[in-house]
Amino acid sequence: SNDGPVYPDDAPASTQLLARAREVIPGGVNSPVRAFRSVGGTPRFMERAQGPWLWDADGRRYLDLVCSWGPMILGHGHPDVRAAVLEAAEGSFSFGMPTAREVALAEEIVARVDPVEQVRLVSSGTEATMSAIRLARGATGRSVVVKFAGCYHGHVDALLASAGSGVATFGLPDSPGVPASAAGETIVLPYNDVAALEATFAERGSEIAAVITEAAAGNMGVVPPAPGFTDALRRVSAEHGALLVSDEVMTGFRCSPSGWFGLEGEPAGGAPDLFTFGKVMGGGFPAAAFGGRADLMAQLAPEGPVYQAGTLSGNPVAAAAGLATLQRCTDEVYQRLDEVSEALAAAVTDSFTRHGIPHRIQWAGSMFSVFLREGAVSSYDDAKDQDAELFGRFFHAMLRRGVHLPPSCFEAWFVSAAHDDEAVEHAVAAIEASAAEVA
Numbered sequence: 001s002n003d004g005p006v007y008p009d010d011a012p013a014s015t016q017l018l019a020r021a022r023e024v025i026p027g028g029v030n031s032p033v034r035a036f037r038s039v040g041g042t043p044r045f046m047e048r049a050q051g052p053w054l055w056d057a058d059g060r061r062y063l064d065l066v067c068s069w070g071p072m073i074l075g076h077g078h079p080d081v082r083a084a085v086l087e088a089a090e091g092s093f094s095f096g097m098p099t100a101r102e103v104a105l106a107e108e109i110v111a112r113v114d115p116v117e118q119v120r121l122v123s124s125g126t127e128a129t130m131s132a133i134r135l136a137r138g139a140t141g142r143s144v145v146v147k148f149a150g151c152y153h154g155h156v157d158a159l160l161a162s163a164g165s166g167v168a169t170f171g172l173p174d175s176p177g178v179p180a181s182a183a184g185e186t187i188v189l190p191y192n193d194v195a196a197l198e199a200t201f202a203e204r205g206s207e208i209a210a211v212i213t214e215a216a217a218g219n220m221g222v223v224p225p226a227p228g229f230t231d232a233l234r235r236v237s238a239e240h241g242a243l244l245v246s247d248e249v250m251t252g253f254r255c256s257p258s259g260w261f262g263l264e265g266e267p268a269g270g271a272p273d274l275f276t277f278g279k280v281m282g283g284g285f286p287a288a289a290f291g292g293r294a295d296l297m298a299q300l301a302p303e304g305p306v307y308q309a310g311t312l313s314g315n316p317v318a319a320a321a322g323l324a325t326l327q328r329c330t331d332e333v334y335q336r337l338d339e340v341s342e343a344l345a346a347a348v349t350d351s352f353t354r355h356g357i358p359h360r361i362q363w364a365g366s367m368f369s370v371f372l373r374e375g376a377v378s379s380y381d382d383a384k385d386q387d388a389e390l391f392g393r394f395f396h397a398m399l400r401r402g403v404h405l406p407p408s409c410f411e412a413w414f415v416s417a418a419h420d421d422e423a424v425e426h427a428v429a430a431i432e433a434s435a436a437e438v439a
């Protein structure tokens with residue numbers, strides 16, 4: 001039922017905190033999407049969370065459909081994860097020396113993702129993709145990287161490049177501060193476009209160190225690879241001696257017990273050479289990883305010449321949180337993610353259809369997003385062709401009704417296994433009331 005409070009748009013405690021934050025933190029936030037720039041209004045400063053619920057500085061309760069952008073797959077404050085974190089912290093916050101916990105986390109990842117024989121633990125998804133690219137360049141002795149428009153791999157220089165006008169043009173920097181030389185080693189291609197991939201490799205194949213792709217794209221909204229696209233990536237990169245890097249930072253351990261790989265299966269022609277992970281495997285703490293075949297990973301220092309390191313890599317508290325989270329990602333958890341996602345998507349379909357709001361829902365396993373447009377989305381150009389202004393109004397209608405969606409129409413809606421029936425009912429009622437309001 002939606003008989004809960006309808007909050008005012010004005011959030012006095014968050015407004016005050018934002019003003020204070022802006023004095024000392026650029027834009028008042030430590031990651032830009034948190035600032036609500038694309039939906040307008042004041043970002044809510046959060047104070048605590050439990051299960052699927054968040055409480056902000058004004059004491060208002062929200063259903064969380066961000067889940068920290070993916071990590072909180074078991075919901076907030078899972079008692080077993082909390083216990084593991086506290087126990088690890090009793091030992092040490094950080095040794096900067098090897099520990100059994102990080103070995104156990106690496107073993108858990110290797111056991112879940114068949115082609116991954118070894119992983120190196122790092123502290124963020126950005127570090128994971130940055131290091132995977134370095135390893136690919138080191139192992140191949142080449143420098144060019146192919147990525148796809150709309151895929152986000154963190155704020156790595158080489159991966160913050162957008163395409164020029166034509167297909168297969170070398171990238172231009174996406175941000176001041178990214179040297180043209182860094183972006184110029186990156187080729188940006190349209191996602192799901194096998195012909196563009198083949199043309200690029202035909203022209204520059206011998207210079208290409210790696211193709212990096214989101215296993216299933218989640219950063220332009222959810223856009224899964226079209227049938228055959230991953231196979232083509234594998235085939236074309238292998239033909240030219242380039243490595244295939246599958247970025248599972250978002251999809252890993254969420255789409256299935258292993259990730260997108262476990263759903264789609266091994267591409268014809270063999271598994272990707274390298275994988276990157278983050279989010280779920282840190283259980284809400286800074287932990288991420290990259291990994292692959294042992295012979296390739298042996299190129300890394302101290303075994304091999306490719307340098308990579310980190311003061312806090314394998315941090316015991318983060319490793320404990322990640323391990324406890326992964327150990328509790330059971331079949332029942334994935335079943336619940338499916339049920340919750342399907343219930344929310346059905347509510348969107350039902351309400352939006354009834355109120356005449358054009359929409360399109362897309363899936364990667366239980367990961368889904370809602371595009372405010374009609375017709376399939378298979379590329380970034382498609383994803384950009386939607387009603388962002390309407391999304392902003394819908395977002396705020398939901399926020400007033402105590403549901404915190406990702407504040408951008410290019411993001412997946414994240415659910416957790418702690419989203420119980422009360423949470424789902426709350427969301428469904430808010431979706432109906434918000435659709436009625438914005439239609």
Ligand code: PLP
Binds near residue numbers: 123126
């Ligand atoms: N790769 C993918 C697919 C991501 O979704 C993200 C973050 O959203 C990253 C890499 C970067 O991870 P992080 O934000 O931990 O640096």
